[in-house]
Amino acid sequence: MSKGKMEKTDKAMRVVVVGAGPVGMVCALALNRRGVPVTVFEQEPAPVEDQRAATLHPPTLSMLDELGVTKKILPLGLISTTYRFHDRVSGQVIAEFDLDRMRDEFDFPYVLQYEQYKLTASITAEYANAADFDVRFSHSVTGLTETADGVEIAYSSPDGEGRLAAAYVIGCDGGRSTVRKLAGIDFGGFTYPEKFIKIATTFDFGTVNHDLVLRNYFSDPDEWCNLFKVRGKREPGLWRAIFPVDDQEDDAVALSPDRIEMRLQKFFPKPGRYEVEYVNVYPVSQRVAATFRKGRVLLAGDSAHVNNPIGGMGMNGGIHDAINLAEKLARVIKGEAGEELLDLYSRQRRHAAVEYVQQQTIANKKLMEERDPAVRAKKFDELRRTAEDPATAKAYMRRAALLDSLKTASSVT
Numbered sequence: 045m046s047k048g049k050m051e052k053t054d055k056a057m058r059v060v061v062v063g064a065g066p067v068g069m070v071c072a073l074a075l076n077r078r079g080v081p082v083t084v085f086e087q088e089p090a091p092v093e094d095q096r097a098a099t100l101h102p103p104t105l106s107m108l109d110e111l112g113v114t115k116k117i118l119p120l121g122l123i124s125t126t127y128r129f130h131d132r133v134s135g136q137v138i139a140e141f142d143l144d145r146m147r148d149e150f151d152f153p154y155v156l157q158y159e160q161y162k163l164t165a166s167i168t169a170e171y172a173n174a175a176d177f178d179v180r181f182s183h184s185v186t187g188l189t190e191t192a193d194g195v196e197i198a199y200s201s202p203d204g205e206g207r208l209a210a211a212y213v214i215g216c217d218g219g220r221s222t223v224r225k226l227a228g229i230d231f232g233g234f235t236y237p238e239k240f241i242k243i244a245t246t247f248d249f250g251t252v253n254h255d256l257v258l259r260n261y262f263s264d265p266d267e268w269c270n271l272f273k274v275r276g277k278r279e280p281g282l283w284r285a286i287f288p289v290d291d292q293e294d295d296a297v298a299l300s301p302d303r304i305e306m307r308l309q310k311f312f313p314k315p316g317r318y319e320v321e322y323v324n325v326y327p328v329s330q331r332v333a334a335t336f337r338k339g340r341v342l343l344a345g346d347s348a349h350v351n352n353p354i355g356g357m358g359m360n361g362g363i364h365d366a367i368n369l370a371e372k373l374a375r376v377i378k379g380e381a382g383e384e385l386l387d388l389y390s391r392q393r394r395h396a397a398v399e400y401v402q403q404q405t406i407a408n409k410k411l412m413e414e415r416d417p418a419v420r421a422k423k424f425d426e427l428r429r430t431a432e433d434p435a436t437a438k439a440y441m442r443r444a445a446l447l448d449s450l451k452t453a454s455s456v457t
């Protein structure tokens with residue numbers, strides 16, 4: 045790696061974060077709050093208006109609160125106390141879970157529906173400065189070289205190519221992570237044959253279907269649906285529906301206005317066309333990196349693990365990585381702990397990804413799409429009974445909010 049001029053930095057302390065998505069920005073903020081200077085490289089020219097995640101679970105809200113973020117964003121999102129499972133075939137509500145029952149365990153006994161792009165943009169606008177929290181848009185990381193006492197990062201930007209030396213680099217650059225590939229870390233798992241389509245409409249389903257709450261899961265052997273509400277950019281907000289797209293259906297067909305209209309009319313027939321604010325098709329995989337640390341290269345968020353979005357665990361799990369890593373890495377950089385602490389980060393967060401997030405999201409998808417009528421009836425019955433009994437309902441909500449994953453991860457040594 046010889047291209048580009050080497051910048052002078054406080055390289056013994058500085059951490060480079062690759063990717064200004066929600067995980068990169070939370071990780072950078074958490075490091076900065078611990079006195080570690082950070083440089084964030086983001087290939088896009090501005091904070092990305094990414095419409096994927098919108099659900100912040102209670103433990104994530106507690107973590108963001110310690111960074112001073114939660115109380116600022118609470119009035120900007122939608123507070124969602126309950127979530128419901130519906131049978132799309134019969135139209136019945138199967139089960140409801142009420143996070144208000146968790147008041148004794150959660151500081152924030154609800155989910156905040158708040159789009160990931162708003163979180164990312166608000167951290168950038170409020171905290172990023174030019175020195176200790178240096179966020180550089182239109183900077184794409186292209187190379188990494190480990191040296192005896194650090195790592196050199198090569199980047200390209202509109203001003204040309206450059207290099208920067210740092211103590212560590214954290215790949216928060218998403219599922220197709222360049223950092224992970226440059227470090228040669230395996231990303232085992234599988235990709236589902238079908239894709240998922242997310243359609244956001246201004247049509248207010250809540251005014252016509254009184255069985256809806258802000259977060260709804262519709263099980264259906266033919267075409268399941270997740271239907272969640274967000275504030276969007278103006279009143280009355282948006283409903284975002286996720287459906288599976290058959291592997292035989294071309295993306296261009298799925299994204300065509302008539303096919304979108306047909307999908308929404310099949311879900312809820314109504315007079316007149318639906319007004320669609322945005323739509324996108326996503327490939328979906330279940331994969332976990334072989335390690336989250338290799339020398340001075342660390343991974344967090346989607347670069348370390350990807351999963352299907354049913355249950356809203358990808359970004360939340362990534363933010364949990366970011367907080368765990370920032371605390372440990374700051375101690376290592378300040379000389380308060382040895383580098384083996386970074387291996388503990390990898391073991392703890394890999395455990396959470398493999399044992400909880402992967403298992404739970406795979407199970408969530410199976411519940412949504414189950415075809416066998418007997419198995420479907422049995423699963424519905426189990427879910428109904430789980431929700432009705434206060435003790436099992438609480439256990440379910442702890443797991444679904446990723447609290448269990450955090451607790452067992454912290455017991456990994």
Ligand SMILES: Cc1cc2nc3c(=O)[nH]c(=O)nc-3n(C[C@H](O)[C@H](O)[C@H](O)COP(=O)(O)OP(=O)(O)OC[C@H]3O[C@@H](n4cnc5c(N)ncnc54)[C@H](O)[C@@H]3O)c2cc1C
Nearest residue numbers: 063065067087096097098185218345346353356358359360
């Ligand atoms: C339809 C859908 C709905 C979802 N809903 C939820 C939800 O409700 N809750 C939830 O927890 N999760 C959800 N997820 C998952 C969630 O979106 C991801 O887990 C989350 O975005 C991961 O954040 P990240 O910061 O790790 O990566 P990303 O958000 O992918 O950000 C990576 C960033 O890195 C940048 N980058 C990439 N390569 C480079 C490079 N070489 N140099 C510089 N920059 C680079 C990219 O431009 C990007 O800005 C959903 C996913 C989908 C598909």
